[in-house]
Amino acid sequence: MIQTTFPDRAVMAELLAKMLWEIKAVHFNAAQPYKLASGMASPVYIDCRKLLSFxxxxxxxxxxxxxTLLRDAGFEQFDCIAGGETAGIPFAxxxxxxxxxxxxxxxxxxxGHGRNAQIEGNMPEGSRVLVIEDLxxxxxxxxxxxxxxxxxxxxVDHGIALFFYGIFGEQRFADGKVRLHHIATWRNVLPSPGSRSSSTTRRCRKSSPSSMRRWLGRERMVA
Amino acid sequence: MIQTTFPDRAVMAELLAKMLWEIKAVHFNAAQPYKLASGMASPVYIDCRKLLSFxxxxxxxxxxxxxTLLRDAGFEQFDCIAGGETAGIPFAxxxxxxxxxxxxxxxxxxxGHGRNAQIEGNMPEGSRVLVIEDLxxxxxxxxxxxxxxxxxxxxVDHGIALFFYGIFGEQRFADGKVRLHHIATWRNVLPSPGSRSSSTTRRCRKSSPSSMRRWLGRERMVA
Structure with a gap:
């Protein structure tokens, strides 16, 4: 069954943030920062793989x-969906x-064994491929x-990340000639200072020292 | 939408074999055997990952x-589906x-980074987990x-492999206290000697020297 509902972008972003909080996929640890795949140390960590378990x-x-893809890229733009090892695969x-x-x-x-492939599955030459990542x-x-x-x-002209940090990387995608689609960024997960006091805001304020906000360059993200 | 059709087992086995032939996922190379994940050298190789691309x-x-699982294991037997890195993940x-x-x-x-997990996702203690593999x-x-x-x-009391070699391994699963479900084996993919001459049989006979049949212990598999 092909997807045919098109919620408002802001609603999708807000709801994804809400889901990530609901399943406790948002982690803060300024004392012992997490090492990201990129090697960067980050006091914040989002485990989008937990989305698979609900x-x-x-x-x-x-x-x-x-x-998001049908509306922003088009309905007949792709011949194939690709996921990268490992977290991109189930979402693909x-x-x-x-x-x-x-x-x-x-x-x-x-x-390294069998037919020693890096691309698994069947991808005819010239296929228009959408690459998906969880984050x-x-x-x-x-x-x-x-x-x-x-x-x-x-x-590959398009990629999608369910969650995009939204702090750096835009230039990388522009240089790489890939339009990156996404559903939510930190801006959606981190309530803005003045926002109504919801359970999310309280949980976030309690667990996220000001260092986390500085790390995410909160001001730059809000601008 | 929960699955509610229950085709006959023999029909499912025959159709899976037919699909594997149709997408050219069945490979023979007695001259240069394939090295399987187990380290074994095999003149035959089935690339079940190609199923993903159709x-x-x-x-x-x-x-x-x-x-297969609902009928043979039960309708309410599992709390969670697990796939192993890498090919099991998309099927899970x-x-x-x-x-x-x-x-x-x-x-x-x-x-090795982030939260250094081996199990990705959320698995409460005591979850009844079904492990799936492509093959x-x-x-x-x-x-x-x-x-x-x-x-x-x-x-883990149950596992499923879409394709099971059906030559060795039964004891392993019995000893490991896992009931293995599957859809097809080599017996379904390799037409029996007397079977009607279909395109499958011709393609198989043309490309599979007798060494392949001996390797698969064709006779023992047919018994």
């Missing part, structure tokens, strides 16, 4: 991703199923997969 | 997997979506994931 949330997020399968499209997945390196900070991991798909003959 | 085939196979996502169940995935090793030869890789889920507090 069926109603998972289904809603995939509807949001499908409608779910999105491909939602859109009735073929799926492939991209290994970090060739497998991207600055596009580092994502471009490893994009480059691998391009090297194997695929065309 | 939406109608992918959807049919997941319906077969869902109905699709099966979880089909059955409206939470999903987790299991890394080969802890990730298993003798259960080697599959038991790495089963053991990791059990070590993390999950209960």
């Amino acid at each position: 069926p109603r949330i998972r289904s809603t997020v995939m509807d949001f991703a499908a409608s 399968a779910l999105l491909a199923d939602r859109l009735g499209l073929p799926m492939i997945y991209v290994r970090k390196q060739p497998k 991207t900070t600055a596009g580092g991991s994502m471009f490893k997969f994009i480059d691998a798909v391009r090297a194997a003959g695929g065309i | 939406p109608r085939i992918r959807s049919t196979v997941m319906d077969f997997a869902a109905s 996502a699709l099966l979880a979506d089909r059955l409206g169940l939470p999903m987790i995935y299991v890394r080969k090793q802890p990730k 298993t030869t003798a259960g080697g890789s599959m038991f790495k994931f089963i053991d990791a889920v059990r070590a993390a507090g999950g209960i």
